[in-house]
Amino acid sequence: MVAGVDQVWAWLGEVPDPEIPVISLTDLGIIRGVAYQGDTLVVTVTPTYSGCPATSVINFEIAKKLRDNGVSDLRLERQLSPPWTTDWITPEARAALKAYGIAPPIDGTAADGVIAGRIARLSGDNLRVECPRCGSTATEKVSQFGSTPCKASYRCTDCLEPFDYFKCI
Amino acid sequence: MAPAMSDIMTPDAAELAKDAPGEGRAPLAEGTAEHDLFIGLARLGDNTLILGHRVSEWCGHSPVLEEDIALANMALDLIGQTQLWLGLAGEVEGAGRDADALAFRRDAWDFRNILLVERPNGDFGQTLMRQFLFDAWHAPMLTALEGSSDDRIADIARKAGKEVAYHIERSADLVIRLGDGTEESRARMQTALDTLWPYVGEMFIGDVTDARLASAGIMPAPESLRSAWDASVDQVLAEATLTRPESTFAHKGGRQGRHTEHMGHLLAPMQWLQRAYPGARW
Numbered sequence: 001m002v003a004g005v006d007q008v009w010a011w012l013g014e015v016p017d018p019e020i021p022v023i024s025l026t027d028l029g030i031i032r033g034v035a036y037q038g039d040t041l042v043v044t045v046t047p048t049y050s051g052c053p054a055t056s057v058i059n060f061e062i063a064k065k066l067r068d069n070g071v072s073d074l075r076l077e078r079q080l081s082p083p084w085t086t087d088w089i090t091p092e093a094r095a096a097l098k099a100y101g102i103a104p105p106i107d108g109t110a111a112d113g114v115i116a117g118r119i120a121r122l123s124g125d126n127l128r129v130e131c132p133r134c135g136s137t138a139t140e141k142v143s144q145f146g147s148t149p150c151k152a153s154y155r156c157t158d159c160l161e162p163f164d165y166f167k168c169i
Numbered sequence: 170m171a172p173a174m175s176d177i178m179t180p181d182a183a184e185l186a187k188d189a190p191g192e193g194r195a196p197l198a199e200g201t202a203e204h205d206l207f208i209g210l211a212r213l214g215d216n217t218l219i220l221g222h223r224v225s226e227w228c229g230h231s232p233v234l235e236e237d238i239a240l241a242n243m244a245l246d247l248i249g250q251t252q253l254w255l256g257l258a259g260e261v262e263g264a265g266r267d268a269d270a271l272a273f274r275r276d277a278w279d280f281r282n283i284l285l286v287e288r289p290n291g292d293f294g295q296t297l298m299r300q301f302l303f304d305a306w307h308a309p310m311l312t313a314l315e316g317s318s319d320d321r322i323a324d325i326a327r328k329a330g331k332e333v334a335y336h337i338e339r340s341a342d343l344v345i346r347l348g349d350g351t352e353e354s355r356a357r358m359q360t361a362l363d364t365l366w367p368y369v370g371e372m373f374i375g376d377v378t379d380a381r382l383a384s385a386g387i388m389p390a391p392e393s394l395r396s397a398w399d400a401s402v403d404q405v406l407a408e409a410t411l412t413r414p415e416s417t418f419a420h421k422g423g424r425q426g427r428h429t430e431h432m433g434h435l436l437a438p439m440q441w442l443q444r445a446y447p448g449a450r451w
Contacts, residue, residue: 050328051249080253081324083331111334143235144339145242149332153235169331 003071008034008041015065018057019148022100025058029088032079041066044077046084049149049169086110086150086168098132103154103165110168129165131156141165196264202385206261206319208281209382211271212424214254215282218272219432220303221247222439223290232293239339243300246332253325273443277432284423285368287432291361294347294354298361301344301405304337306372309397310389318386341405348409359411370419372398 003011012034013026025031033044043062047055059076066074086105089097094104109127128137136158144167146153151164197204225244231237255268266274285303290296311333314326347354375383375391383390406413422428442449 047249047328049246049249049332050253051245051247053245080328081320083324083328085331110331111338143239144335144342145239147238149242149246153238167335169335 002036002039003041003069005034005036008043008066008071011065011069012043012062015061018054018061020097020100020102022096023089023093025062027090027093027096029090030058030084037075040073040075041071042075042077044079046079048084051149084169086166089166097166101132101163102151103129103132103163105166105168107168129154131159131161132163133161134159197262202381203261203263205378205381206387207258208378209388210254210258210261210322211279212281214251214258214268214271215280216286216303216307217247217254218251219280219282219435220286220300221245221251222435223286223288224296224300226290227296236293240296243336243339246336250325250329250332253328257321257325269443273440274447277428277436278426280423280428280432280436281426282423283368283371284420284429285365285371287423287429287435288365288368289431291364292357294357295361295364297340297343297347298358299365300336301340302365302369302402304333304340305398305401305405306394307333308337308401309394313389313394316386317388322387337401341401344405344411345409348406348411355410358409362406362411363414366414366416367418367420370417371421371423374419374421374424376425 009026009031012031013024015025017023017025017028028048030046030048031043032046033042035042035044043066045059045062062076063074087107089105097104106127106129127141129139129141130137131139131154134156136156138157139154140157142153142155142162144152146164150167150169152167153162154165155162197207221244224240224247227237227240228244229237231240251272252268255271259266259268259271285299288295288299290299308330311326311330315323315330317323317326344358348358349355350358373391373395379388379391382388383393403413420429
């Protein structure tokens with residue numbers, strides 16, 4: 001029996017992100033399409049960051065999950081456009097990130113590459129990122145890049161918790 | 170100022186290049202649209218590859234843990250972008266070379282990166298200044314490429330542009346902090362700027378390949394990026410209390426495959442494994 005497209009989406013919703021296991025691949029918004037081309041199931045995946053080392057692990061996990069459920073005729077396709085954005089992370093996943101200790105992305109705050117508009121912020125008027133542990137907004141950026149390219153390093157000056165902030169992109 | 174001895178290419182390299190065997194050389198005929206596109210993509214991918222490799226050399230050696238991690242992450246972005254650019258270059262070439270083959274099996278004269286990115290890391294300040302001077306070019310370059318008449322290029326540019334927006338934010342931030350910092354950090358940043366300045370001009374000097382790519386709407390003319398670069402650099406240097414050097418002298422040649430001696434020393438450790446064990450996988 002051939003698995004329906006809805007069933008495939010449900011299976012993919014059970015595959016955890018290899019680096020942040022509290023959210024799934026569908027929560028993250030990186031599965032861009034599930035469709036049959038003839039008898040072949042084609043799953044379209046978009047990378048989070050160009051150099052994300054989890055990409056190959058993610059492809060492996062997708063294939064494993066689907067093969068374990070009896071899908072034998074499978075092709076994974078990479079889609080670059082439109083590029084992945086943190087806007088696609090679901091509300092449930094944002095809550096899960098916070099509970100896990102990672103401050104979720106604050107929509108609309110992605111860097112735009114135009115330095116002129118960012119200088120004021122660079123010199124002190126920082127993004128208000130809420131501490132995932134105590135909820136304080138008395139936090140400061142330690143580094144633009146944290147444990148992975150998608151996160152920045154922050155610390156809370158109230159409860160002193162060091163934490164990751166999932167950057168908008 | 171005369172270039173240092175180590176900056177001068179070994180004199181017989183150009184002759185060696187002519188006699189090099191076919192592997193590692195583009196079989197496309199010069200002057201064709203495909204060859205132009207291949208060269209244009211190699212220039213993009215080789216810049217990110219060589220800078221990514223240089224930045225990765227800091228891994229485990231940075232002044233503080235957070236900066237070590239940040240540098241490794243930036244290197245990762247750059248290497249990821251390299252896979253996209255060189256992957257497409259290999260497709261365009263149609264000779265069966267993928268991004269790995271282009272990265273690990275070409276020799277110095279086939280690389281098309283600018284000389285700036287092959288500069289040795291120097292101290293932490295020099296690494297950051299090189300990154301900022303590059304990012305200030307890279308960001309507007311990718312913005313321009315988003316409008317490329319070649320959709321494959323526009324797609325990669327949109328992806329990479331989002332990442333590079335964070336690169337320039339970080340490098341500008343740190344150039345300002347260190348420039349407008351202590352007497353020691355300011356002096357080091359000014360020295361870094363003065364040392365690297367002769368290598369910035371190459372980013373804006375076009376050749377016939379660039380002119381053909383620009384007239385086809387595939388890639389912007391290098392000269393067209395100068396005003397955006399000047400605006401970012403002038404603003405950040407002013408905030409950083411650093412003085413922009415007046416010289417307009419520009420070392421050039423990297424984009425045509427003429428590199429400094431540093432390039433061979435960089436490629437040796439980078440390519441060693443694939444040279445010794447071609448096609449090795451794990």
